[in-house]
Amino acid sequence: MRDHQDLLSASALTAFRLNGQFLALAERLAAPAELTATRWQVLGAVLDEPLPVAGIARAMGITRQSVQRTADLLVADGLAEYRDNPAHRRAKLVAPTAAGLAAVRAINPGHREAADRLATVLDPARWEQALHALRDLSAALDTLDGQH
Template sequence: MPGRTPEGDALTNLVMPVFELAAALDNAASSITEGSQITPALWQVLGLLIDEPLTVAVIARRLGRARQSVQRLANVAVETGIAEWRENPEHKRSQLLALTSHGYAELASLRPRQHQWANEVAAKLGDQDLLHLSQLVKELTEAIRDEAD
């Protein structure tokens, strides 16, 4: 069995810090959504709907979650009036989940806290480093997804 390349070592050394980053982001999301009817998990789902309605399957794929867990969150969003089901012209049996005006308002209510948090954290790193990191994360995500296919 061959050993890892220097690139493989570098990627392996990145895994634990990324897991820690994910946990830190979850904690921040919990703080930002505290007192809201939107949970951090629901916030992730709703965030994908801001620009367009999506199917549960697409949301699950983008978030790397089980379809059933996203379905449960979608059902909660619909039951609370934050989202609604819409007909999908491309697939009759797979409805689209879309934000309602109430859903947009709920997300907007989180905006001041999210902005304050983002500004405070980002000030410690700077926009150029964060933009570069964002691009690298996108490229790494694509590479991992390509390898999985």
């Protein structure tokens, strides 16, 4: 069995590489819809329900400032809108517009094709195990927040 410090380093390096690979794939998939990976990510976070910028940032694991900049650009381009938030007067909710929903839908065929191609290389059962392991690792890292 590997040393714990080695496991942490190897896990982080693998996650960094995966992040880069996912971002590159997302950029390719989002391009035909004239979106960037970041814009797709923010729109994707509010497809099911409008969220405040801070909620999107928490869900995506990115900074509030980055989400705010992206949300402002999406609103300026007519892909998202700010709505009143009944729970907080100053923290507006971000919601997709019809144009934003159409842009995300335009990504779906390429997204499905990429997923199907990946499933020919990585057994779907193994892929699901990997997803569970990644979620477990993320949850474990969350428990370290605030610990020294």
